[in-house]
Amino acid sequence: MVAFSATPVVAQEVKLLQKFNDWAAYVSQGSPKVCFAVSQPRKSLPRNVRRGPIYFYTSDYPSDKIAGEISVKMGYPFPPGGKVTVTIGSDSFELFTKDEGAFVEKPEDEAKLVEALKAGSAMTIKGRSARGTNTTDEYSLSGTSSAIERAAKECTPEAG
Template sequence: MFVTKLTTALAILLSFASVASAQSPTRIQQFNAWGAYSYTAGTGKVCYVLSVPKEKSPANVDHGDIFFLVSQRPGQNISYEPQAMMGYALQENSKVVVKIDAREFTLFTKGNSAWVENAAEEPALVAAMKGGKAMSVTAKSRKGTPTSYSYSLSGISAALKQIETCR
């Protein structure tokens, strides 16, 4: 099941890349709950780490495929960009909140994805992920349904270390 979800995630990620010039992602290595991947796109190599939630709420709705990833795109000068990807459209102008231990980070939404509202906080979010014990993500679907997800942070540091030298 985990491999199926990761395969779906890879297909979704490719849809955001320049599909005509992108190659299929390659899994570099799995580190507990986090996998490290790379592929080549028109702008160069893209590397990322990705995980799926260990718990989803509410239990009575179809969440689709849910992922949290951190990507590196050296060809676009993007380093360690966190992103939440939902299996549904997010409510317009809503915020997604990532909570790691006692710290909260606000993400803006577009379509089914969310990114850190203040890009200057991206390194702090990644550092919190590396040193954190628990991570949760809360969002609101286009229909207004509040959702929440919990992620394991086990393996995040090793996975990020694996893509550190992405070129």
């Protein structure tokens, strides 16, 4: 069991469903049920900056009929009005920030970002902390599609 207590995804115990290369699928243990695919960066710059845990999530909240919600935990607080840029190949997405998290504003952009995740091989996330430090996190997208599909399957009610 792993506790992702300080994440935007879930503040309860979670269970690993399956690991897929650099990504993993989890389900919450308790109510409401939350399923998510998660990864951590392979490389974070600058190296000499102290940060909390860094995660990228796609989450499904079946009780709220939400699927594929994107959130990023950057490991530091943002200034008011801060932005984060996610780049996958030639696609770029701007996320708004709150506390230590970054989120997609429009649902249609969320779906585009999920598709880019599944099609890409690498992702770069750039942000600026409340202290003014610019950061760059590099993620592998190896296993993304399988992890997202496994999490979604766990949170999809059985038909019939």
